[in-house]
Amino acid sequence: MVRKADIYIIIPAYNEENSIELVINDIPKDIIKEIIVVDNNSDDNTSIIAKNAGAIVLGEKNQGYGLACLKGIEYLKNIAEESDIIVFIDADYSDFPEQIPQLVAPILLGNAELVIGSRNLGTKEKGSMTFQQIFGNWLATKLIKWLYGAVFTDLGPFRAIKYGALIGLEMCDKTYGWTVEMQIKAVKNKLKYIEIPVDYRNRIGKSKISGTLKGTLLAGYKIITTIFKYK
Secondary structure, eight states, X not given: OOOOOOEEEEEEESSOTTTHHHHHHHXXXXXXXXXXXXXXSOSSSHHHHHHHTXXXXXXXXXXXXXXXXXXXXXXHXXXXXXXXEEEEOOSSSOSOGGGHHHHHHHHHTTSOSEEEEETTTSOBOTTSSOHHHHHHHHHHHHHHHXXXXXXXXXXXXXXXXXXXXXXXXXXXXXXXXXXXXXXXXXXXXXXXXXXEEOOBOOOSSOOSSXXXXXXXXXXXXXXXXXXXXXX
């Protein structure tokens, strides 16, 4: 008898006390094994609220989006099996957790090993993405197509991947290059990948990346250098 795949959610979170409960509450619990919130050294009540909402809460004192994701993966190494599915979603309530079933469906059907939730294929609320985010996504996906021959429309953080495939990618980026590293390594490792439309709304609170000039510049630089790094 083939074992049914378990689905785990990893949510990196830094000072998201106003949104984390909403994200957790909207996740369809009937198909989820565990929700893992990685508190990335918050100085608010993110951890307490996440725990009270029913999530497993891990701490990662060294700040960095990639580091938080790696912490979640480390936790799963003693639990998850190769056929299981890992979903990454942000803690700011900009994504729609209720779309998780659509996101994981191609993997469950055997049609993909990696599914990217594309905001550009879905419906975006006005103002939900800044000009620099839109331009950065356009530039990055064009470079990926030029250098690797792979077609993507987005580097969106809302994504699902088979656990065995994820471990095989040997992810290592600690900061802003996490999503693009995964997509490039997926191409180089010949994973079956697709994009599906997902909706996107204005986040709760101010973005730590696109909400500041420094964050925007650092993220842009890291994404571009990551794209060339693996060529």
